[in-house]
Amino acid sequence: MAPEQLLRARPAHIPGPTFLTYTPNGRKLITAGLNNAIRVFLSGSDAEPTNIDDCQESNTAIVATNDFFITGSEDGTVCKYSLESNSLDQILVRCTLPIRDLALSPDGNWVAVASEELVVKVVNTNDMSRVLYLRDQAKPVKHVSFDPSGTLLSVTSHDGQIYVYSLSSEQPELIKKLVGFTSSFEPDAEASSKAVWHPDGRAFAVATPTRDVQVVSKGDWERQRIFRSGHRGDITASAWSPNGALLVTSGSDRSLVLWDNRTQSILKKQEDVRATVLDMVWHPVENILSYTNNDGELYINTDFVPLEQASLLEKGLQPAPFIHDPLSEISGNSRRPQINGAKEAMPLGRGRRGSPDSLDDILGPDGMSDGGFIEDDDGAGYAEHVNGFGKRSNAHLDELAGRNGKRHAGDDVWQPQVHPPFQPGSTPWRGNRKYLCLNLTGFVWTVDQDSHHTVTVEFYDREFHRDFHFTDPFLYDKACLNDNGTLFSCPSSDRHPAMLYYRPHETWTARTDWRTELPKNENVIAMSLSDSYIVVTTATNYVRVYTLFGTPIRVYRQKSSPALTCTSWRDYVLTVGNGSVSSDGTTRLLYTIENVKRDEMFQSEDIVALSEGAELKNVFFSDTGDPCIYDSEGVLLVLLHWRTPGQARWVPLLDTKQLDRLADGKREETYWPVAVAQEKFHCIILKGGDQYPYFPRPLLTEFDFQLPLTAKTKIDDDDLDNEKQTLEESFVRNSVMLDLLEDVVTATNASHSQRSELGRRQVEVDKVLLQLLAAECREGEEKGMKALEIVGLLRDKSGKMLEAAGKIATRFERDVLGDKIREMAERMLAGIRDEESK
Incomplete structure (x- = not known):
């Protein structure tokens, strides 16, 4: 390039x-500066631009759609001009202080106005009476x-x-x-913050105080x-290619730098630019970069990207430069987006499955870079079946099914x-x-250092184990x-x-760790x-079982597939996989529990009980060896x-949405199991x-079990109904814990x-019933009838509890109730004597 x-x-x-700004279809380039004229250039033409005179002076920002620009x-004025008549359409809004920036929504319906006022105004471009106010800023924008x-x-x-x-x-x-992401500047500073x-919508770039450009991920x-x-x-301006x-x-050092998004390397550096570049914009479809400076000049730089890298502009939408791209790895705790029959309607302009933004988001609201209208210039029939909006209808397409009712190859198929x-x-x-692991023993976390990872293992009880840290070339x-x-x-x-790598904490031999x-x-x-x-x-849906020191003892293929997760406790292993398809199009999750040592199956391909739309967040054994799950609800x-x-x-032990700490509605929090x-x-x-814990290391919180039996009501603590609800919950909860212990015994x-604990729990359940x-x-x-029914629920019917x-x-x-209880006690004693006599 020259x-x-x-x-x-x-x-x-x-x-x-x-x-400056381009219209989304790339046909016009519009500039604004200190004088009271706005110039409209036609792309690809050397003809003189169209001048729109008698405009506001000292313009500081400009944005455009295919039909108008703002x-x-x-002087604080925001004006809308028609590109059809090249004249002032209306004054959208007035501010008391200078305008510093404008931003236009992708559909062109809203314009955000940044001024030296503290409030940002978002004005509807079709109805200026509709205004949104953003008031959280402590300083002007x-x-x-x-x-x-x-x-x-x-x-x-x-x-x-930000x-x-x-x-x-x-x-x-x-x-x-x-x-702390970018620097502070004076309102009229040339530097940009x-x-x-990024065009894929998952990140933005911002200039840092060290004169670098930092990518920040959304979410x-x-x-x-x-x-x-x-x-x-x-840095004074920056722009992503379409x-x-x-x-x-561009920078105040009068340089222009072209970067490769994927490698963050410099492809071209243009130094000694004549004046500081303040604004730049890519042509929507051509290899053209246009920019303006602080000297009133416009540059239209054709073939800006060198020939050897020009193919990069011809690629489809490229992902933002993440250290770890969330789309390329398994996020872990959510179902994939629904393809057919989604429960929530997709927002307008986001209907393309599998892409972060729709084609409309990339090429403009018309859906095509030329405005969306089909012209039959060569008589080849492209304009056939065009509807009243200039769009092709579906009349040129074959029917969805052939004579035999089957779909044609390439048609979308329900999945x-x-x-x-x-x-x-x-x-x-x-x-x-x-975090690679978070549990009650400690936590394991890793840091990506590009060429390698560094892994840290920390323990809650440092008297029992020592923390350790190592360099990880295998990228665990x-x-x-x-x-x-x-x-x-x-x-x-x-x-x-x-590979698998196991590192025991203590051993009596020299070589302790192993890999396989x-x-x-x-x-x-x-x-x-x-x-x-x-x-x-x-x-491959294999389940592989090893001893603690690497001896393989079993391998088999899991029935439910694809595999989802697994957990273990002592000799017991629980595996989860995807099973049959339910009515909402999602797969039912199936679990299997086996004893590895005895090669004994306890539950085989049983259903993980989740409510409709819920997702499995975690699965683990309790400290007493009972399987537990936590869902997205x-x-x-x-x-x-x-x-x-x-x-x-599956029995619920706790519904975190009904916790007392959330009853006033002031807290907005979720819980990581x-x-x-x-x-x-x-x-x-x-x-x-x-959605996930992050650094610094978060503190652990514990909640008592509380079974979801009744809705939360605002009643006094000494209210009788409240007392009965508490006792009923305590009875059911203690009964569940008793049943779990009885299963173990x-x-x-x-x-x-354990046997002593079983007797104590039986007494505890009966005390709650009393x-x-x-x-x-x-x-x-x-x-009285309900009271007698409660007496019948007593676990210990030998006489002591009935007497109480x-x-x-x-x-x-309650004399009648007392008589009924005595009759029940006599029948119980008679039954016991009969059993003893036999």
């Missing part, structure tokens, strides 16, 4: 800051920008803080405030890849929605960090941790197959570590009677819309302490 000094500068305006000026979907607006204030608003509802909502959204708002060492001065494959930046696999206790990558992505050791796995790569390789192209889906075995489920369930084939059932131990739910509280060689009996007796004789029930009836002068 050097910059050979490019022909077009003196668009008088010397001073100048700004300018903002230092320098930049605004919409994401490609038009649902998010980023606002950068003078102090360098505010991200959601505009998906009638009332704008501040969803994130980012501090604008959040420039977790973490730092991703960075474009380094391109400028010696402050397909997101390239980034161009079931498969639950993706996950590793219990792990989190997805967030920036360059992730899964881990399990318990009191005996730590288990890691890494995916296959060009250098090695998938899986067969070629067989990756680990999930794995678990117990006191006795290592269990691995793989992408915030419900913790335990598996009762699982040692008896065909008798297992960690473990069930000591009859409590151990979790991490997530605030601010977070019945099915195993129970210890003396308290509930007393509460019913206080309500009067009309509750009779005394309660006597105390409250």
Whole structure:
């Protein structure tokens, strides 16, 4: 390409800051500057531009659709002009202080106005009476920008803080405030702190105080890849290519840098640009970069991307440069988006399955770069079957089914929605960090250092185990941790197959850790570590079982597929996989429980009981060895009677949405499940819309079990109804815990302490029933039938508890009830004598 000094500068305006924009179809280029004229250039033409005179002076921003453009000026006026008549259409809004930036929503219906006022105004371009106000900024605003979907607006204030608003509802909502990502500047500074959204809508780029460009991911708002060492001065403008494959930046050092999005490397650097570039924009479809400077000049730089890299512009939409791309890895705890019959309607303009943004988002609302109309220039019949809107109808398409009713090859085919696999206790990558394991023993986390990872293992009880840290060249992505050791796995790569690595905490031999390789192209889906075995489920639906020191003892293929996850406790292993398709198009999850040591199956391909639309978030054994699951609805369930084939059932222990701490509606929080131990739910509280725990290491919180029996009501603590509800919940909860313990005592060689605990729990259940009996007796004789029914629920019917029930009836002068209880006691004693006599 010719050097910059050979490019022909077009003196668009008088010397001073100048700004520009293309129409979405690329046919017109519009500039605005200090004078009171706006110039409209035709793309690809050397003809003189059209001048629109008698406009506002000192324009500071300009945006456009195919039909109109909008300018903002230092006198605080925002004006809308028609491109059809090249005249002023209307004044949209007036501000008391200078306008500093404008942003137009992708559909052209809203314009965001940044001024030196504290409030950002978002004005409807068709009805200026409709205005949204964004008021959370502490300082005046320098930049605004919409994401490609038009649902998010980023606002950068003078102090360098970035505010991200959601505009998906009638009332704008501040969803994130980012501090420390960019610099603070004066209102009229040439340096830029604008959040420039990547075309795929999943990240934005912003200039840093170190004169680099930082990519920030949407959702977790973490730092991703960075474009380094391109400028010696402050960055003044930046722009993504239409397909997101390239980034161009300009600086106050009068340089222009072209970057490769994928590698963050410099493809071309143009130095000694004649004046500081303030605004730049790519042509929507051509290899053209146009930019304006602070000297009133316009440059239309054709063939800007060198020939050897020009093919990058011809590619489809490229992903934003993540350290770990969430779309390329398994996120772990959510079903894939529904293809057919989705429960929620897709927003307009986002109907293309599998792409983050629709074609309309990329090429403009008309759906085609030329405005969407089909012209039959060569008489080839392209304009046949065109409807009244200039669009092709579906009349040129074949019928969906042929004579035999079958779909043609290539037609969309309905597919079931498969639950993706996950590793219990792990989190997805967030920036360059992730937790490989979180449990009550400790936590394992890793940091991506590009060429290698660094892994850290920390324990809660540092007197029992010492923390350790090591460099990881194998890039481990899964881990399990318990009191005996730590288990890691890494995916296959060009250098090695998938591997398992086990590191015991203590041993009496010199060489303690071991590695083993899986067969070629067989990756680990999930794995678990117990006191006795290592269990691995793989992408080929194999379940592989090893001893703690690497001896393989069993391998078999899982029936339910694809595999989802697994967990283990002592000799017991629970595996989960996708099964048959339910009525809503999602697969039913099936679980299997076996004893590896005895090669005995307890439950085979039974259903994981989830409510409609719920997803499995975690699966683990409690500290007493009972399987538990936690779902996306915030419900913790335990598996009762699982040692008896065909008798297992999932019983809720806690519904976190009904916690007392959420009753006032002021807290907005969710919970990350960690473990069930000591009859409590151990979790991490997530605030601010977070879905996963992050750094620094979060604190563990524990909640008592509370079965969801009744709706929460606002009644006094001493109210009788409230007391009865509490006692009823206590009865059912203690009954569940008693049943779990009875299963252990019945099915195993129970210890003396377990048998003693069983007797204590039986007494505890009966005590709660007696308290509930007393509460019913206080309500009067009309509750006598229910009171007698409660007496019949007593576990101990040998006489002691029935005698106590009779005394309660006597105390409250319920004579009829007392007689009924005595009759029940006599029948019970008679039955016992009959059994003894036999």
